[in-house]
Amino acid sequence: MTSTLTPAQASPETSSDAAAASQQEITGEIDAISAEYAATATVPETMPRLDYPPYRSSILRHPTKDPHHADPETVELFAPVFGHQDVDALEADLTIAHRGEPVGERIIVTGRVLDGDGRPVAHQLVEIWQANAAGRYIHKRDQHPAPIDPNFTGVGRCLTDADGTYRFTTIKPGPYPWRNHFNAWRPAHIHFSLFGTDFTQRMITQMYFPGDPLFALDPIYQSIVDPRARERLVAAYDHDVTEHEWSTGYRWDVVLTGSQRTWMEPETTA
Amino acid sequence: MTQSPTLPPTPGQTVGPFYGFALPYAGGNELVPPGRPDAIRLRGTVRDGRGDPVPDALIEVWQADEQGRISREPGSLQRDGFTFTGWGRTSVDRTGEYSFTTVVPGPTEGAAPFFAITVFARGLLNRLFTRAYVPDHPLLESDRLLASVPADRRGSLVARRDATGLVFDIRLQGEGETVFLSYPGHDG
Numbered sequence: 247m248t249s250t251l252t253p254a255q256a257s258p259e260t261s262s263d264a265a266a267a268s269q270q271e272i273t274g275e276i277d278a279i280s281a282e283y284a285a286t287a288t289v290p291e292t293m294p295r296l297d298y299p300p301y302r303s304s305i306l307r308h309p310t311k312d313p314h315h316a317d318p319e320t321v322e323l324f325a326p327v328f329g330h331q332d333v334d335a336l337e338a339d340l341t342i343a344h345r346g347e348p349v350g351e352r353i354i355v356t357g358r359v360l361d362g363d364g365r366p367v368a369h370q371l372v373e374i375w376q377a378n379a380a381g382r383y384i385h386k387r388d389q390h391p392a393p394i395d396p397n398f399t400g401v402g403r404c405l406t407d408a409d410g411t412y413r414f415t416t417i418k419p420g421p422y423p424w425r426n427h428f429n430a431w432r433p434a435h436i437h438f439s440l441f442g443t444d445f446t447q448r449m450i451t452q453m454y455f456p457g458d459p460l461f462a463l464d465p466i467y468q469s470i471v472d473p474r475a476r477e478r479l480v481a482a483y484d485h486d487v488t489e490h491e492w493s494t495g496y497r498w499d500v501v502l503t504g505s506q507r508t509w510m511e512p513e514t515t516a
Numbered sequence: 517m518t519q520s521p522t523l524p525p526t527p528g529q530t531v532g533p534f535y536g537f538a539l540p541y542a543g544g545n546e547l548v549p550p551g552r553p554d555a556i557r558l559r560g561t562v563r564d565g566r567g568d569p570v571p572d573a574l575i576e577v578w579q580a581d582e583q584g585r586i587s588r589e590p591g592s593l594q595r596d597g598f599t600f601t602g603w604g605r606t607s608v609d610r611t612g613e614y615s616f617t618t619v620v621p622g623p624t625e626g627a628a629p630f631f632a633i634t635v636f637a638r639g640l641l642n643r644l645f646t647r648a649y650v651p652d653h654p655l656l657e658s659d660r661l662l663a664s665v666p667a668d669r670r671g672s673l674v675a676r677r678d679a680t681g682l683v684f685d686i687r688l689q690g691e692g693e694t695v696f697l698s699y700p701g702h703d704g
């Protein structure tokens with residue numbers, strides 16, 4: 247199979263969750279795409295490829311037409327507003343949602359949400375969700391035979407402050423198996439949902455941990471074919487975030503692009 | 517002032533299969549209470565390249581109110597039943613169908629009214645943006661974006677009417693593929 251496989255050519259085995267391929271085959275596909283990119287790319291890619299056959303579920307779910315360019319108008323120039331009636335401050339601590347302490351490595355994850363010009367995205371919603379320390383989600387479709395932690399749900403929310411800073415206390419998630427191919431494992435990650443100052447900046451992504459041995463094997467992470475771009479999803483261990491006899495700390499900043507409304511102001515007021 | 521971002525953007529990733537316990541919330545699909553006299557249903561089915569329903573997609577809608585006003589009010593996650601916040605989120609069901617209770621947006625600043633839609637799904641490596649225009653509106657004729665889309669694909673951006681409101685189906689790939697949008701500052 248090559249990266250130019252069209253949906254019509256995809257067999258049911260490779261386009262479903264049949265877990266037909268080996269890790270070696272998937273890694274071979276990943277490496278081939280990566281080598282082609284290294285040899286031919288002129289402008290660095292910054293986003294994942296929507297058409298990325300090593301992630302089998304993407305084969306029938308990516309648009310085949312290029313996106314159509316739109317200049318943002320009316321409602322697209324604004325983002326929904328969230329406030330303290332939407333989000334309780336306690337929701338930023340995923341370790342206190344239950345009666346007892348969850349099992350695992352307590353961590354603080356903090357950083358800033360910025361726009362492409364480095365301006366903070368202030369007072370905006372950040373949502374996270376994740377597996378527990380054993381790699382298990384509280385989700386009916388998660389069949390991984392790892393223990394559920396009765397003291398950990400794995401869902402958090404907060405609002406950024408005036409400086410664009412978010413901060414969560416949680417448990418370091420474990421890696422978990424999935425059915426993309428035989429013996430497929432996801433690197434440990436926290437899912438992040440982010441809003442900007444306008445609709446076009448809306449984004450959902452995943453934050454990873456430094457040095458994960460599964461990076462090279464994971465088609466979701468590798469769907470961002472530019473190595474520097476995908477490293478932007480990896481948090482940095484930060485000893486200044488780590489708290490004495492309490493928690494280790496990670497720092498991860500997010501840059502949202504799209505058309506920031508403030509760019510438009512000189513034109514619209516001219 | 518610069519027209520291009522100076523900081524490299526953070527890449528997106530798929531929402532994955534396990535967002536169900538985290539992102540949907542009670543009242544997420546009720547932008548207005550279902551009992552309101554001018555409430556309509558905005559619904560549709562998400563389909564893949566084979567035309568099969570996608571049962572694990574998440575849809576968000578962001579819109580003006582019936583007067584074309586853009587809400588700057590918080591409260592989408594904890595609705596008070598009175599404030600129109602303009603934003604909603606829902607999972608599709610097992611048959612790939614989503615449904616919002618809302619109002620038909622009116623024109624803002626004389627532009628053809630539309631619902632701004634964001635699509636997330638397992639298997640979809642980054643979010644997709646599109647517009648669901650209000651059908652039969654006199655301003656559709658003069659809409660700049662619609663005019664820039666080839667005529668045979670324009671229909672994918674316009675909702676259709678049914679007995680309870682509006683229907684906007686989303687085809688991720690293949691026959692009748694929805695026109696998805698990129699905005700300035702997006703790569704591809």
Ligand SMILES: [Fe+2]
Binds near residue numbers: 377435532534
């Ligand atoms: Fe995950």
